[in-house]
Amino acid sequence: MNGAEAVMLEIQTHLRARAGESAIIGPDTNITRDLGLDSLAIMDFIFDLEDSFDISIPMERIAEVQTLADLAKAIEVLQKEAA
Amino acid sequence: MSSIFDKFAPLQEQHASLTALGRSPADIEFQEIISPTEATLNGKRTILMGTNNYLGLTFDAEAVDAAIESLRTEGTGTTGSRIANGSYDGHKELEKELAEFYGMRSAILFSTGYQANLGAIAALAGRDDYLLIDADSHASIYDACRLSDAQVIRFRHNDPQNLARKLERLEGTSGSKLIVVESIYSMLGDMAPLKEFIEIKKKYGAYLLIDEAHSLGVMGAQGRGLCEQTGLEDDVDFITGTFSKSIGTVGGFLVSNLPGLDIVRFVSRPYMFTASPPPSVVASARKTLSRIAGATDLRKKLWDNAAQLYNGLKAAGFELGPTLSPIVAIRLSDPEKAIALWNGLLDAGIYTNLALPPATPFGWYLLRSSISAAHTPEQIALAVDVCTRIGKELGLITLSNSKKAEAEDMQVNGAKTLNGASEKRPFSTSESESAAPTRAGAPVARA
Numbered sequence: 001m002n003g004a005e006a007v008m009l010e011i012q013t014h015l016r017a018r019a020g021e022s023a024i025i026g027p028d029t030n031i032t033r034d035l036g037l038d039s040l041a042i043m044d045f046i047f048d049l050e051d052s053f054d055i056s057i058p059m060e061r062i063a064e065v066q067t068l069a070d071l072a073k074a075i076e077v078l079q080k081e082a083a
Numbered sequence: 084m085s086s087i088f089d090k091f092a093p094l095q096e097q098h099a100s101l102t103a104l105g106r107s108p109a110d111i112e113f114q115e116i117i118s119p120t121e122a123t124l125n126g127k128r129t130i131l132m133g134t135n136n137y138l139g140l141t142f143d144a145e146a147v148d149a150a151i152e153s154l155r156t157e158g159t160g161t162t163g164s165r166i167a168n169g170s171y172d173g174h175k176e177l178e179k180e181l182a183e184f185y186g187m188r189s190a191i192l193f194s195t196g197y198q199a200n201l202g203a204i205a206a207l208a209g210r211d212d213y214l215l216i217d218a219d220s221h222a223s224i225y226d227a228c229r230l231s232d233a234q235v236i237r238f239r240h241n242d243p244q245n246l247a248r249k250l251e252r253l254e255g256t257s258g259s260k261l262i263v264v265e266s267i268y269s270m271l272g273d274m275a276p277l278k279e280f281i282e283i284k285k286k287y288g289a290y291l292l293i294d295e296a297h298s299l300g301v302m303g304a305q306g307r308g309l310c311e312q313t314g315l316e317d318d319v320d321f322i323t324g325t326f327s328k329s330i331g332t333v334g335g336f337l338v339s340n341l342p343g344l345d346i347v348r349f350v351s352r353p354y355m356f357t358a359s360p361p362p363s364v365v366a367s368a369r370k371t372l373s374r375i376a377g378a379t380d381l382r383k384k385l386w387d388n389a390a391q392l393y394n395g396l397k398a399a400g401f402e403l404g405p406t407l408s409p410i411v412a413i414r415l416s417d418p419e420k421a422i423a424l425w426n427g428l429l430d431a432g433i434y435t436n437l438a439l440p441p442a443t444p445f446g447w448y449l450l451r452s453s454i455s456a457a458h459t460p461e462q463i464a465l466a467v468d469v470c471t472r473i474g475k476e477l478g479l480i481t482l483s484n485s486k487k488a489e490a491e492d493m494q495v496n497g498a499k500t501l502n503g504a505s506e507k508r509p510f511s512t513s514e515s516e517s518a519a520p521t522r523a524g525a526p527v528a529r530a
């Protein structure tokens with residue numbers, strides 16, 4: 001498993017914990033539209049990811065994110081910046 | 084054909100469903116304002132318990148007279164910003180008085196508290212800087228972040244460890260770091276753990292701004308707020324505040340002891356591009372501000388009143404915010420029951436605020452009330468009785484609930500001493516430490 005796959009897997013694990021085991025979650029899933037999560041749940045999900053990856057995700061980066069693939073990409077970039 | 088308003092359909096539906104169940108909070112109309120605590124609502128005499136009128140000074144005779152006098156001598160408005168049209172004496176005097184009141188070097192006046200946060204935060208934190216804001220921040224703080232060119236990082240509500248971790252990750256970066264917190268949070272009445280935040284800001288060389296909107300006149304022996312009450316004023320870099328609550332009029336401000344604050348006037352768009360406060364507003368604000376330090380009796384009355392409501396509702400078995408404060412919120416999870424309770428109170432002649440998700444922490448439905456020094460014990464007793472009656476009818480409280488609440492009360496009731504002269508330890512529930520609500524509802528993907 002390469003780095004990108006690991007990031008995606010981690011994201012999916014956290015998201016399932018909030019959206020339910022049966023939620024259909026893939027790279028094209030739109031985080032705000034497809035999962036029935038409100039802005040509070042999404043914020044908590046972001047806090048989970050920050051702890052898990054040990055990075056801070058600035059709000060303007062989150063604003064650019066639509067899909068899980070976007071999110072995974074943003075996290076990879078932030079990880080590189082932090083390294 | 085599609086309409087520009089189509090995107091608001093879900094909001095329209097929420098508004099309509101509220102109206103169908105009784106009234107919508109947006110449609111409340113007062114005809115006659117009888118006193119700081121009473122008005123007529125659809126012809127019915129109603130007790131006001133959701134107006135942030137903490138000291139009950141909106142009808143203060145001296146403040147009213149000062150405003151009238153100023154209207155006659157200076158007119159109804161300034162018709163422009165101070166940068167473009169100049170300042171009136173009153174603006175300068177009020178700034179001097181604010182700086183003196185806080186014992187700080189300088190003060191800048193804004194037209195509202197919303198604009199004070201917008202103008203202060205967006206000006207202070209620029210490109211290459213970092214804003215670290217509490218997740219439960221007021222909308223004015225969230226909007227300030229959108230106006231600012233700084234990077235914005237949120238930390239979990241009232242969670243110093245989460246803030247520390249985020250500052251640690253920024254070590255080695257060159258920009259200034261500005262932490263933004265509130266003294267009393269307006270939905271649940273919980274308070275910032277200021278001492279811990281200050282330890283962290285010192286450790287990482289960050290600046291701290293605190294919005295004392297709900298604590299001015301309310302906390303501290305002289306009414307300067309949470310910073311005064313906790314003895315931490317020397318460690319706070321910036322304070323913002325509003326005249327729209329305890330001061331009973333409208334307007335906002337930024338104060339600081341740091342040299343060079345005045346440059347903010349030249350870079351802050353919400354200061355530069357809006358009309359300055361009207362002279363009559365300035366006149367009544369000055370009059371009321373001059374009373375705040377000496378208003379010890381009003382503060383005592385306010386906290387006694389708050390304790391009567393908080394303890395009364397708690398004993399009845401309602402679930403409330405974690406801390407006794409003049410903001411008393413009943414936490415409810417069932418929307419229909421929350422709406423029914425709010426309507427029932429209105430039918431009984433008691434006005435409170437109904438706050439709905441996502442503007443509330445944890446998706447709670449909040450029946451929020453704010454207490455005033457001007458409330459009488461009878462008004463508060465009535466509110467507790469009516470809440471309890473309706474709460475029982477709706478099955479919101481049961482006998483076992485109230486027993487449990489009493490037992491909890493025995494364990495935790497340091498709350499009563501909160502306004503005492505001794506050191507106050509604000510705290511939050513474990514729930515609010517482990518999760519992260521936002522009232523401003525700043526969503527992921529704003530598009």
Ligand SMILES: Cc1ncc(COP(=O)(O)O)c(C=O)c1O
Pocket residue numbers: 195196197198200221223265269294296297325326327333334335
């Ligand atoms: C925490 C907080 N900050 C700022 C404001 C804005 O104050 P104003 O009503 O003066 O715009 C409010 C009130 O709405 C508030 O609750």
